[in-house]
Amino acid sequence: MQLETFLQRSAERWPDKTALVCGHRRMTYAEYEAATNRLAYGLIECGVARGDRVAVMLDNSLEAAISVFAVLKAGAAFMMVNATTKAEKLHYLLNHSGAAALVASSRRLSPMEDALRDTPELRTLVLVPTDRPSAVPTDKQTVGFEDLLDRNRWCLEAPPRRAIDVDLASVMYTSGSTGVPKGVMLTHQNMVTSSTTLTSYFGNTPGDVILNALPLSFNYGLYHVLMAAQFGGTLVIERSLAYPESVLKKIVDEGVTALPVVPSMLAILLQTSLERHDLSRLRYVTNTGAALPCEHIARFRSLLPHVTLHSMYGLTECKRVCALPPEELDRRPDSVGIPLPNQEICLVDEQDRPVPRGEVGQLVVRGSNVMRGYWRMPEETDRVLRPGPIQGERVFYTGDLFRQDGDGFLYFVGRVDDVIKSRGEKVSPREVENALHNHPAVAEAAVIGVPDELLGQAVKAFVVLKPGTELNARDLRRHCARQLEDYMVPQFIEFRDRLERTEHGKIDRRQLEGLLV
């Protein structure tokens, strides 16, 4: 099955049902299906061909959800790009993926002219709204999102089907230990499997209304677009949780039944006057990114006793891996649970031998949710996808270290490499260090992850300044914010006179980590 079938089937069965809500805008399934068909024709008309990548760099919006399915219907693979991505990184992503088209907001794009220069494979910019940024290189054609829809308003059906289920549906970039982002290749089959596993695990029905405030560029946020379309539910898209009171009002007004969060979002909600709102329709909350602090679980339970709380864990490379059955939450609050149906896991040591229960090992995942590899990176791919039990099969070495208790429940311990896991997203210390080094006053910098109750790990930078320079943490954070996505900006910066080196002359990270204990 292809992913876009989710939407097509729901539109046939419930054409008049509300599919999407964002701000004051609403869309029925018939309108959603029609918009994706028109945009798909528009993309094809712009030269997007089967197997192409189309980058989608939009804030959470109706246009972002429409783009996902339109790209698929054009036979291409979508590539969600965080809307806060800066020019240099965007340039890398566009060139590395060889994206044929970019759907982006004209406002975000206008200060980013550099990102679009020397991107020979990128031919088309689809802009929301339509006004053309001043400095688009002349080798690109620019079209308005709305214009494409309007121009194709007579196209009622989807374009003839072009992709099959082993084709790529998505290339999602994620950070790696080398500091060079890697494109996770996911087929239609991978994504249909993951979505089906989750919707059946949660027992979703068309009566469910999901409110998603996670970025749609984050794989966990994106999946709610797919899942809602699969079970014919309503997806309420919020841009962020910056205004929790407004989001709570939305939960009440729209009769929201499902709320996916990361721990920092739940912390924000727990600080509001939850009891002032009638949240009786809310059925479940899912948490990912890090285990929830025990006192938050307790407070959540006392305020919302009727709401089920699911703790989960996963990576972009294989979507969700495990979930904690809600009835286990009191006994094992810091566990991320047991494997979801239809996948297997194993913890192995450095010699690839299974470790006994209780000991720490690298998590290996086997199942049809496992990615095809990293886009245009065969060596990186071979490092993490290694032979499995069946000839020709490959299983995924996550790089995440876990421990299993006597009953098989999993506990996150850390990483085999230096990668930081913050808010469930991978942060490459190298990428952050590069940004720090770009500051003229910075002589040396080392970045590590430190335990954080809400983020899982927080990003901490140790910085040595050049002699005679002055710089405070606030200004250095601002400097980073100009170059990095929001979630990569260090939460903590500590200035030091020097950084210890190992005998090989590298900055001694272990020593820095040791300082924290």
Added chain:
Amino acid sequence: MQDSRNKIRTFVRENFLFGGDDELHDGDSFLEMGIVDSTGVLELVAFLEDQWGLTIDDSELVPENLDSVDNLVGFLERKLPATVC
């Protein structure tokens, strides 16, 4: 009120635009500009409370009050006795 407006503009420019010269109109939504997240909202609230000695209730933390320079000025006008502005 012009004074308050200027103070707000300066605060937003220094704290959310990082002093950069990005264009910001008084009617622009901070959320849509992507310049304010949940921490940013708390910083805004702390700024209003410090500068004008206000007490801001949770229920007032809505975009209608805080999500643009114009909205902030309007919110201040409603919260403050006319003489203070």
